[in-house]
Amino acid sequence: MTAQKPQTRGAFLRRLTALVRKEVKQLLRDRSNLMMGIALPLVLILIFGYGLSFDVKNAPLAVVMEDTSPTAHGMVASMRLSPYLDPTLVHDMHRAEALMLERKVNGILRIPSDFTRRLALGDAHLQLILHGADANTARIVQGYVQSALQSWASPADAGGAVRLESRMWFNEANTSTWFLVPGLIVLITTLVGAFLTALVMAREWERGTLEALFVTPVRPIEILLAKIIPYFGVGLIGIAMCLVAARFLFGVPIEGSLLLILVVSVFYLFVALGIGLLISAVTKNQFTASQVALVASFMPALMLSGFIYDLRNMPLLVQGVGRVLPATYYLETLKSLFLAGNLWPMILKNCAVLIGYAVVLLAAARAKTRKLIG
Amino acid sequence: MSGLPAFLRRVANLCLKELKVILKDPASRVVLFAPVLVQSLMFGYAATLDLRQAPYALLDQDHGQAATRLVARIEGSGVFRRVATLRNESDIAPIVNAGKVLFVVNIPPRFEQRLEGGESAPVQLILDARNSSTAGTAAGYLGTIVSRFNADWRREHGGGSVPLTLDVRSWYNPNLETRWFMMTAMIAILSMLQTLMLTALSVAREREQGTFDQLLVTPCTPAEIMIGKSVPSIVVGLVQASLVLLIATLWFRIPMAGSLGTLYVALLVFMVACVGIGLAISAMAASMQQAMLYTFVLMMPLVLLSGMTTPIANMPVAMQWLTAIDPARYAIHMVQRVYLEGVGLGTVLGDILPLLGIASVTLPLAAWLFRNRLV
Numbered sequence: 001m002t003a004q005k006p007q008t009r010g011a012f013l014r015r016l017t018a019l020v021r022k023e024v025k026q027l028l029r030d031r032s033n034l035m036m037g038i039a040l041p042l043v044l045i046l047i048f049g050y051g052l053s054f055d056v057k058n059a060p061l062a063v064v065m066e067d068t069s070p071t072a073h074g075m076v077a078s079m080r081l082s083p084y085l086d087p088t089l090v091h092d093m094h095r096a097e098a099l100m101l102e103r104k105v106n107g108i109l110r111i112p113s114d115f116t117r118r119l120a121l122g123d124a125h126l127q128l129i130l131h132g133a134d135a136n137t138a139r140i141v142q143g144y145v146q147s148a149l150q151s152w153a154s155p156a157d158a159g160g161a162v163r164l165e166s167r168m169w170f171n172e173a174n175t176s177t178w179f180l181v182p183g184l185i186v187l188i189t190t191l192v193g194a195f196l197t198a199l200v201m202a203r204e205w206e207r208g209t210l211e212a213l214f215v216t217p218v219r220p221i222e223i224l225l226a227k228i229i230p231y232f233g234v235g236l237i238g239i240a241m242c243l244v245a246a247r248f249l250f251g252v253p254i255e256g257s258l259l260l261i262l263v264v265s266v267f268y269l270f271v272a273l274g275i276g277l278l279i280s281a282v283t284k285n286q287f288t289a290s291q292v293a294l295v296a297s298f299m300p301a302l303m304l305s306g307f308i309y310d311l312r313n314m315p316l317l318v319q320g321v322g323r324v325l326p327a328t329y330y331l332e333t334l335k336s337l338f339l340a341g342n343l344w345p346m347i348l349k350n351c352a353v354l355i356g357y358a359v360v361l362l363a364a365a366r367a368k369t370r371k372l373i374g
Numbered sequence: 375m376s377g378l379p380a381f382l383r384r385v386a387n388l389c390l391k392e393l394k395v396i397l398k399d400p401a402s403r404v405v406l407f408a409p410v411l412v413q414s415l416m417f418g419y420a421a422t423l424d425l426r427q428a429p430y431a432l433l434d435q436d437h438g439q440a441a442t443r444l445v446a447r448i449e450g451s452g453v454f455r456r457v458a459t460l461r462n463e464s465d466i467a468p469i470v471n472a473g474k475v476l477f478v479v480n481i482p483p484r485f486e487q488r489l490e491g492g493e494s495a496p497v498q499l500i501l502d503a504r505n506s507s508t509a510g511t512a513a514g515y516l517g518t519i520v521s522r523f524n525a526d527w528r529r530e531h532g533g534g535s536v537p538l539t540l541d542v543r544s545w546y547n548p549n550l551e552t553r554w555f556m557m558t559a560m561i562a563i564l565s566m567l568q569t570l571m572l573t574a575l576s577v578a579r580e581r582e583q584g585t586f587d588q589l590l591v592t593p594c595t596p597a598e599i600m601i602g603k604s605v606p607s608i609v610v611g612l613v614q615a616s617l618v619l620l621i622a623t624l625w626f627r628i629p630m631a632g633s634l635g636t637l638y639v640a641l642l643v644f645m646v647a648c649v650g651i652g653l654a655i656s657a658m659a660a661s662m663q664q665a666m667l668y669t670f671v672l673m674m675p676l677v678l679l680s681g682m683t684t685p686i687a688n689m690p691v692a693m694q695w696l697t698a699i700d701p702a703r704y705a706i707h708m709v710q711r712v713y714l715e716g717v718g719l720g721t722v723l724g725d726i727l728p729l730l731g732i733a734s735v736t737l738p739l740a741a742w743l744f745r746n747r748l749v
Contacts, residue, residue: 032664040671047678053688054507100545101715103707125539132547133710135555136423137685142542142550143514150521153538161524162444163494166513169470171503176684179506195670203663287575288401290666294567295409298674303417308683310508312476313426318419332473335504343471 015218019226027230036196037234038241041188045245048184054176058086059141060105062096065089067115075111078152084144106131106141170255170339178253181246182334183307185239186327187298189265192235193272194279194297201227201280202289220369224362228273235269246338256337260347264337267354268330272297274361281368301327326357384594388602392576396606406572406610407617410564414557414618418626421556425511431458431475433466438486440527444497447519448479454515470502476512477501489527546631546714557622558713559682561615562641562705566648566676569611571669573652576603577744578665596744600653600737607652608645615641622713631716640712640722644705647729650736651701657743676702704729 027033063076079087087109090096096108110127118124128145130138171178204210213223243261246252254261275296283289303309304318305327311319322328329350336343397403430448434441448454458469466478480498488495499516503509547554580586589599619637622628655672659665679686679693680702686694697703704725711717711725719726 030664032659032667035671036667040674043671043675044678047675047693051679051689051693052684054510054684056685056688059687101717101721119538123539125541128540128542130542130544130550132544132550133555133714134685135547135550135552137687138544138547139424139511139550140514143517146521146540147517149538149540161494161528162489162520163496164499164517164520165496166499166501166516168501168503168506168509168513171506171509176506179504191670191674196667199663199666203661283401285399285401286662286666287579288399288405290571290575291402291405291409291568294571294670295405295413298670299413299417299567302677302683304420306505308507309421309423310476310505312428313422313424313508314420318416321416322420336471336473339504340471346472 012222016222016225019218019222020229023226023230027234033196033200033234037192037238040191041238041241044184044188045242045249048180049177049245049250052176052180054136056137056140056144057084059084059107059137059144061085061087061141061145062090062099062105062108063087064093064096064108064110065091066113067111069116071116071119072111075149075152079145079148082144082148085141085148100129100131103131103133106137107145109145177250178339179335181242181250181252182338183305183331185242185246185265185334186268186305186307186331187301188238188242189235189268189330190272190297190301190327192231192238193269194275195293196234197227197231197273197276198279198289198293199286200231201277202283202286205280205284206286221366224277224366224369227277231273231276232269235272236265239265239269252338254338255341257342260342261334261337264330264333264347264351264354267351267358268326270358271326271330271354271361274358274365277365278361278368281365300325304328305331307331326354329353381598384598385601385605388594388598389605392602392606393609395576395579396572396610406568407614410568410614410617411621413564414560414621415625417560418553418557418621422552423507423511424550424552425453425476425508425515427455428453428476428508428512429457429474430454431460431466431469431478432456433460433463433478433480435462435483436481436485440486440489440495441481444481444520444523445479447523448516451515451519454512466500470500473502473504475502476508477516479516490531553626554628554714555710556682557618557626557628558710559680559706561618561622561709561713562644562702563677563680563682564618565611565614565641565645566702566705567673568614569607569645569648570652570655570673571666572610573603573607573649574655574659574665574669575662576607577653577656578659578662582661596741600741600744603653603656604646604649607649608642611645611648612638612641628713630713632712633718636717636719636722637709637712639719640705640708640726643726643729643733644701644708647701647733647736650733650740653740654736654743657740676700679703680706682706698728699732701729701732 065072076087076089079085088105090099093110099105100108108129110129112125112127115124115126126149128142130142132138210223214220247254276293279292279296280289283292301307304322305325306322311322311328314322333347333350336346396406432445434445449456457475460466460469460478463480466480469475470478478500480500482496482498485495485497497520499513501509501513544550577586580589594602623630651672652669655668656665659668679697679700681697686697686703689697708722708725711722
């Protein structure tokens with residue numbers, strides 16, 4: 001046994017290289033694989049970097065001036081100074097409501113006719129009606145109006161008041177691009193690893209070409225490795241493109257070590273590949289595999305990883321689901337490595353979790369594949 | 375044997391056959407309906423940008439009455455939960471770095487003294503902006519709390535503030551719950567995801583298995599075959615949309631303002647547009663795998679640019695133009711207008727027409743592609 005080992009290893013490597021070469025050829029032959037591996041990351045980089053933004057600017061607001069005093073005009077003028085609001089004067093509520101129905105404005109600010117008089121009496125009211133269909137934007141606009149009025153009513157330099165000095169750590173400019181880009185990397189790695197692999201493998205199961213491979217001298221582990229290696233490469237290309245775009249296109253800082261980013265990405269790529277292999281081995285059918293991969297990869301990575309919606313605001317049960325997803329750990333580590341630096345306790349913990357997932361998933365995929373030969 | 379009855383019979387038979395193909399496999403039956411249920415429930419809870427019990431840490435270096443009052447206001451808001459009380463400034467960095475808190479409120483010494491002396495008293499707010507949208511929301515909430523505190527303080531201590539009250543009301547969603555927005559968007563998005571995939575796979579599957587050529591030698595015309603492929607996908611899509619709708623109304627109790635009839639007309643038009651895209655992909659793909667990948671590559675931008683994750687108004691102008699060809703954008707807008715605002719069919723025409731436009735480009739394109747690929 002021991003004497004044979006070098007020879008076996010040589011044969012193993014030879015078979016593996018041959019298989020990998022075949023897989024790479026297959027991968028390159030089909031344009032759709034390359035679309036997924038290269039074009040999709042490019043499109044997503046552009047959308048995430050330039051298209052998506054939570055930063056509401058110049059929110060249109062209809063201002064109904066029932067009071068035309070200089071005081072009221074002065075107040076509206078001060079609102080115009082805010083880069084976040086874009087007030088338009090309208091003459092009556094009718095017109096304002098029409099604008100609201102067409103969703104041309106995010107809200108209506110009504111300045112009642114007795115505004116100036118009641119201001120002198122010390123009890124002035126303004127009415128703000130928000131378009132609540134997009135609740136988040138509505139709330140942001142409410143905040144802008146409130147703070148614009150606040151700074152008009154009591155300028156910050158007037159004494160005897162608490163002055164809030166906010167500091168946004170890790171993202172001083174508070175641009176959402178900075179936190180969207182790490183999320184994008186998670187999404188792309190998940191897609192290439194889990195989705196692409198699941199589809200390609202399911203096709204082989206469905207057509208029986210995998211069984212055909214089993215009767216050759218190659219071992220299941222070699223088949224799995226040969227499948228993993230090319231997609232691993234495609235995944236790395238996707239990650240590399242995101243990193244280059246993050247740094248040079250969007251100016252996202254990389255506070256932590258680039259090497260660590262790569263290392264943790266490799267771990268997560270193994271996890272995603274494991275998910276893909278497992279899905280295909282369990283479903284053995286392209287249609288079912290595509291649906292399961294869709295449900296198990298894209299949507300959860302988008303909705304439950306803490307990428308857009310902060311896990312800390314979710315009910316405990318849903319938080320629990322998020323905590324089970326490997327994407328959550330990858331995202332947390334990436335965000336910290338990009339924006340905060342090498343926070344070792346967190347990185348080590350999350351890497352351990354990811355390695356654990358990779359081992360379990362790949363072993364399960366291996367077990368599922370072996371069982372089927374018998 | 376010709377004319378309308380024969381046409382209808384052939385189409386009905388094709389539809390039946392197609393439905394059987396989709397539903398015969400128990401695994402695919404489960405996969406078509408269970409995920410929609412689970413996802414809409416889960417995302418209904420998960421997708422919230424509202425803060426709830428957000429963890430924070432307090433560093434009170436003043437220990438005066440004013441500081442205590444301010445902290446009481448922060449905690450009385452019900453939005454924040456104190457998870458740590460710090461002793462000095464060097465404790466701030468570790469706890470923020472570890473992601474244990476969303477922010478730290480730092481009340482420096484001499485806080486009360488400055489406030490009473492009519493000076494401006496700074497309070498430092500250190501936010502973890504790794505998720506900048508949550509951080510921004512928290513800063514907004516705290517800003518409101520502090521300005522209310524200031525107004526009261528000045529009223530009591532005779533400061534020079536202008537008494538101004540903002541009465542806020544919100545139409546269509548009185549408590550501004552993100553869930554109302556999310557669930558209504560999900561009615562369109564979740565059904566779109568699978569309708570697209572289903573249609574894209576339908577022709578590709580036949581082509582891969584070689585049964586498409588058999589279909590062509592039957593007396594069915596290409597138009598009939600296309601209708602036969604579309605109707606089952608539309609039915610499945612509408613059933614999925616209905617499931618999400620049921621969860622929105624019965625489980626999350628989001629009141630429906632508009633009429634069901636209008637909503638279903640709108641959804642039907644949306645499904646036709648999706649099916650058009652799906653069939654066009656199907657015609658271009660040589661295999662199921664290609665069909666799936668093309669669908670996926672297209673689906674991601676469709677979802678991301680639909681206005682579901684971030685508002686379209688925040689996008690750069692060029693990107694906003696691009697969303698004009700995104701059916702999901704019209705569908706979300708339309709469903710929300712009917713569901714939340716209660717508008718009628720005439721009002722959503724502005725969304726229905728572009729969808730019809732998309733369908734009238736993609737369906738003939740698909741038909742043309744089918745013919746020209748097979749000659």
